[in-house]
Structures are given as structure tokens and as C-alpha cells.
């Protein structure tokens with residue numbers, strides 16, 4: 133089997149703040165080997181630095197304004213309901229298309245948010261967000277089955293946390309199965325450019341980071357987070373051993389970094405207190421609203437203690453559908469749209485102005501939109517941490533300032549950027565009764581859903597004959613990598629900006645719920 137000329141290894145959410153010290157101490161031998169023989173740089177992610185947005189920029193070389201993926205969700209303009217995004221919503225083709233058109237043999241395995249996969253000159257197996265292995269999850273048809281070849285008990289989505297005592301073992305089993313799957317795919321379809329992505333770094337850190345621990349403490353102590361990184365490192369070592377030779381250039385790319393959640397911002401409450409968002413007054417009389425509040429409170433209490441944390445995936449599976457939906461959609465579903473000027477959505481600071489003609493119950497006319505944007509900005513910029521009295525928000529950025537490309541539909545109007553990216557900020561985080569800002573240390577986790585959240589700087593490591601392509605980049609951004617890959621493969625980008633995917637959702641209702649369950653399990657809902 134010939135080795136690919138270019139091997140791209142994705143490690144979701146891996147931060148250099150941890151890889152650096154752990155590699156130096158010999159705790160991540162495969163990454164250490166690449167770093168010693170090559171070049172290592174921080175890699176700037178997208179705004180917001182979340183997985184679907186970031187990998188879409190990696191794939192297309194465009195910022196979110198260009199590719200049109202702004203969050204895990206997009207909002208339906210008539211119902212205000214959040215719907216999961218998938219690669220079919222992406223407006224631009226990936227670099228895999230340019231490589232395929234140039235006749236380069238390619239293969240990709242497990243890159244997040246590549247479902248439904250594009251047909252290409254080789255093979256593709258979509259990432260963890262894939263609902264089921266039916267149509268659209270792999271190319272050509274049967275590629276997934278070829279890869280699996282009867283391997284038992286493979287979990288393609290996020291590995292459930294429970295039972296906690298076997299979590300790392302199951303994480304490792306998943307990664308090692310993926311290594312074998314890559315081997316079978318490359319045996320069947322040898323290629324020149326190959327990419328595999330491992331997610332243990334992101335999924336493990338989100339769940340296992342000790343609440344309130346600094347990055348330096350985690351780097352020093354290691355513990356559960358180190359063990360998750362070691363799962364990825366071992367898998368990378370195996371891939372290098374089996375599929376790289378002296379002629380292979382290796383790129384290691386993470387889509388964003390990770391660090392502790394200093395606290396959480398309750399966007400719904402902030403906008404409500406500023407008079408920009410109203411919760412329905414009849415909420416108290418509506419049976420479903422107390423149920424929602426009770427469900428949120430009960431679930432929070434349950435997850436706060438150790439047993440609840442361990443049992444979270446199980447608990448979510450066992451909860452009645454109505455309560456699950458309530459947990460996910462509490463704030464948005466209780467909003468009085470006719471009297472709401474601005475509302476939060478997405479999972480990271482996105483704010484929409486409820487414009488007339490754009491939203492079913494839009495009530496902000498064109499002349500008032502700027503004033504509403506100013507009020508939103510002021511409401512967030514005034515926030516202070518209840519424990520430290522320090523700033524909570526660095527900037528409320530209008531989309532036209534942060535997205536250089538002409539904006540695709542679905543863009544937020546404003547993006548609220550937390551101080552040092554260290555506050556969890558989304559509409560699903562807290563019930564309306566929660567405080568505007570919670571602190572991880574003083575609120576004991578009561579209002580904190582995940583102990584670690586994304587940072588702007590991910591990781592870029594290059595080794596092998598073409599590593600100097602990375603040395604040339606001064607402050608690399610995720611969007612720069614597609615053109616580097618094309619140059620290493622000797623292909624010029626055609627820059628064509630056309631949709632490669634048919635319109636409409638490839639999800640059935642059940643598949644959409646499956647995707648939502650995966651996101652719930654990771655704490656995004």
C-alpha cells in the first residue's frame with residue numbers, strides 16, 4: 133500500500149496550551165515526534181470558535197460569512213425553531229472538490245460536519261454528527277461497511293460518558309477502531325491526500341476538565357484530560373506508523389482550542405433585563421412553562437452532583453420527550469416574539485434583531501435596527517463577573533465587521549464575544565430565573581453546564597518534505613489551510629463559489645433528533 137503524499141490529522145479542540153507541556157514531558161510521544169521534526173504554531177479559529185463553523189472554514193478556505201455555517205443550528209424564520217446544520221447548508225465546495233477535479237486521489241475519514249458527504253475522487257466517511265450510516269454518510273456507497281468490515285461495537289458518534297469508569301477505555305476503543313477503518317479504506321482506495329480526524333481531545337476535555345481548574349493546573353496534574361489526549365496521541369502514532377513514510381508531509385490541525393469556563397452568561401436574562409426581550413406573560417398560566425422550568429431546575433440539580441454527571445447520557449435518554457424538548461428549547465419557546473426586539477440563538481453569543489419582514493413576528497423596523505443593536509451592545513458590555521467584578525464581555529461585534537466575505541443568509545446580526553473566550557455564552561445555558569452571569573468558582577457549577585469551553589487558538593503542526601509551507605505563514609488562520617493543502621498537492625484553487633449540495637434537509641425527523649441527542653450529550657443543548 134503506498135503512503136499518501138499528504139496526511140492531514142484533525143484533532144478536534146486540541147490546545148497547544150496542553151499539547152506543548154505534555155509533549156515536552158514525553159507524555160504525547162507521537163505529537164512530540166512531529167513537533168521535534170517540524171514546525172508548530174497556534175492556529176486561529178473562526179468567530180465563533182465552534183466545531184461546525186470552524187471545520188467548514190478549514191474545508192472551504194472561507195470565513196463563516198462565505199460558507200454560511202454560523203452555528204450548530206440555523207433558525208427557521210417562521211417558527212424561530214433551531215434546526216441542526218449539516219454540510220448541505222454549506223455554500224462553498226470543499227478543497228476536496230478542487231483536488232478531485234485535478235485528478236488527485238483523495239480520502240477523508242471522520243471530519244466533523246461533512247455529512248452529507250460530497251462525491252469525490254476517492255472515498256469519504258462523514259464525522260461524528262452523522263445521524264446514521266445510510267445515504268449520504270459515506271462515498272462511495274458501501275465505503276463505511278468496507279471500513280468497518282465487521283468490527284464489533286463501534287460508536288461513530290460521541291462516546292457516552294457513562295459508565296464513567298470505562299469511559300477512557302471506550303474512547304480508546306473508538307479511536308483504535310477508527311485507525312483500523314482507515315487502514316481498510318486506504319487498502320481498498322490508495323490515495324495521495326488523506327485526512328482522518330480524532331475527537332477524543334474535544335469530547336474528553338468538555339466533560340472531564342475539573343470545574344474551576346486553570347489550564348496550567350490541568351497541564352500540571354494531567355489526569356482525565358491527559359488520558360483523553362493520550363488516546364488521540366496513540367491513534368496518531370498508529371496512523372503515522374502505518375500510513376506515512378519519508379515522502380509524506382504530515383499536517384496536524386485542530387479547529388479551536390480549549391480552556392476552563394470561568395463562568396456562564398445567561399443571554400436570555402441579560403436581554404430581558406435590558407427590556408429587549410420579553411417572556412410571555414401567560415407563561416405562568418401555561419402548563420408547559422412551569423413544566424419547563426421544573427424540568428430545567430431538576431435536571432440542573434441532578435447533573436450538579438456526581439451521580440448526575442455520570443448518568444447524564446442515560447438520564448437524557450430516559451427523560452420524557454416533552455421534558456427533553458423543554459430543556460433544549462426553554463428560552464426560545466417561551467419568548468413573546470411580538471414584543472421582543474433582539475434574541476439570542478446558536479450556541480455561542482449569536483444575537484438576532486427581530487426585524488420586520490425577516491422574522492414571522494418581527495417588530496423592529498429598518499429605522500430602529502441600529503438603536504436596538506446599540507442597546508444590545510450596551511447591555512452586554514456592562515456585565516461584570518459577580519465574583520471578580522472583572523469584565524465578562526470583550527466585544528459585541530456586528531457581523532459585517534467580523535465576516536469579510538459577503539454574508540450568507542443565516543448570519544447573526546451581532547456576535548457577543550466573551551472576555552478571553554472564557555465564559556460560556558448561549559441561550560440554552562440557563563433558565564430565565566438564573567443570574568445574568570454565573571461564576572464557576574462561587575456558583576459551584578449550579579449554572580455551569582460544561583467545565584471547559586472553546587478558545588480561539590487551536591493547533592497547527594507540520595512535519596515532512598513540505599513543512600516549510602507552514603513556516604511561511606506568519607499568523608496562520610484556519611481558513612489558510614485549504615490553500616496550503618492545495619499547494620502541497622500541486623493544485624490551484626479555482627475559487628468557484630457554487631453550492632455543491634442539493635437544497636433541503638437530508639435528515640428524517642428521527643435523524644434530526646439523533647443529531648440533537650448527540651449535541652445534548654456534549655452539553656451543547
Ligand SMILES: [Zn+2]
Nearest residue numbers: 144145183387
Ligand atoms: Zn471542535
